[in-house]
Amino acid sequence: MQLSADRADRVDAIQKMIFTLADAIAPVVDLSRVYVDGLDGLPRDGRFLLVGNHTVSGWVEVVSIPYFVHRELGTRVRGLATRQLADVTGLARDVLDAAGAVVGDPETAAELMRRNETVLVFPGGGRDMLKFKDEEYQLFWEGRSGFARLAIAHDYPIIPVGLVGGDDVYHSIVERDGTWERMTRGLGRRLHGVTGVGIPLTRGLGPTPIPRPQRMYLRFGTPIETRRPTHVETPDWEATVKERTQTALEAILRDLQEKRSTDPFRHLNPLAWGKATRPSGG
Template sequence: MSDSQNSTSEGSSVVCDGKNPIDQSPRVANLEKAIFSVADRLNPFIDFARPYVDGLENLPRDGRFLLVGNHTVVGSMAETLMIPYVVHRELGVRVRGLADKAMTKMPGPLADVFEAAGAVVGTPANGAALMAAGETVLVFPGGGREMPKFKGEKYQLNWEGRSGFARLAIAHGYPIVPAASVGGDDIFHGTIERDGMLGRASQLVGRQLFGRSDVSIPLMRGLGPTLIPDPNRLYLRFGQPISTTPTGGSASAWEACVKEQTRCALEDELASLQRLRRTDPYRNLNPVAWNRALRSPQPMR
């Protein structure tokens, strides 16, 4: 999922030209009911895995807020799924994620599933329509370029040139809730540096394959020298809401200020979670330490 961006949407049932993202076909509506029915039944299994979650009290009860998160190496399996799941479990709302325009190229059935789960192509128009309807919105300003991590880049934000989320939140009076996720960047580990010879070569390969200068394919390892995923517990924290109500000055200056406040708050939460994780005997999902795992301050409802 990515920051709001200009994109087209031909050939996709996720969003089409002139289609309001609030509208749903009967097919997608039925899929949504099925998805959330299954999600509600997953609660005991999620609890058994014991993800660490705190800051639930910071989620505005009316559902009108913008979640801003960090992408990790395994984002599709960690924060992209867990943040909407936790918010839905806490507030009973469906989180609408602003996704990369690559969703417009998905085949119809797969696009329907993503739409039913809440995903919407991240255009400014779609984001505005969701906020006008009072929906809960999720965005990862770093987008897909934040997921490939070189050596030494764990939990670093890559928001260069991305401030559309702040502009959107300001325009609709949406508070911003930082959503920090730790664990996903430790399942696979970068083995080469971005500025080294191999790092530059991997970036060139990424440009050739995807046609984008901000996408790379760094060499990584998992458990030891293998590609077996290194098991790590997921840690998720929702920070205090950041007000986007203008306090004076130019619109561009306030947009930059809100973006910077959000970035600093998210980085602080990421650093805090990493410190907390170092004291957790269950951080590597060792079953022997299951009973001694750090407990979330507020159990999920």
């Protein structure tokens, strides 16, 4: 994570620009009526691990989670990105570095925790973005528990954070394990980098690639304690923390989908703006 002096200055300047802009657009964000709750439960010291769900939109959760944490606590969230980040160069890499993204390997994550920084991870990675027919808001973690191992090792509380809305911007029209998905697994590996997963065929508004207008619903859950009880073996505790986190996140996603189902503003109809469902106290 060491940068040359010139590049460090450049990244620092971009970082200031990003967060100045983030503060300036707050009134515009408020007009969009993003449903967000649970921010008041975040540890005030910023020392926690956010564990979220990826959606087919991809960028919505990557941007909105750090944005609202920064708005609440003034801290920069360090997002653990895929290893492909190491291949990004030039201005794009400088922007990602300035925003807080780092390659999500265990040693980098451990160093961030030793520095008491706020960290964000999506355990499903790219697989969570590659949704097929009727897979909206499902988690594809496939036994991944590295995040739990790191949180336990550094006594980091885990904050499950769920986003609903992103999986409705586009809908897949093909099934997992169907003919198309099986036929495109080789091509999929070259295009999206995930082994054993084909290419979803999606549509947006009607039959077009235009994204559907969707309100976003974001919830920061109750902190999950990771300190291992003395009578519990380390592997068992790691599995327990992973399971508790996944269960809590799945419950958040179910509840947000229920709230959305009766929200007049779910499709961003401006005539329903004033009737939009709001969090308690919001």
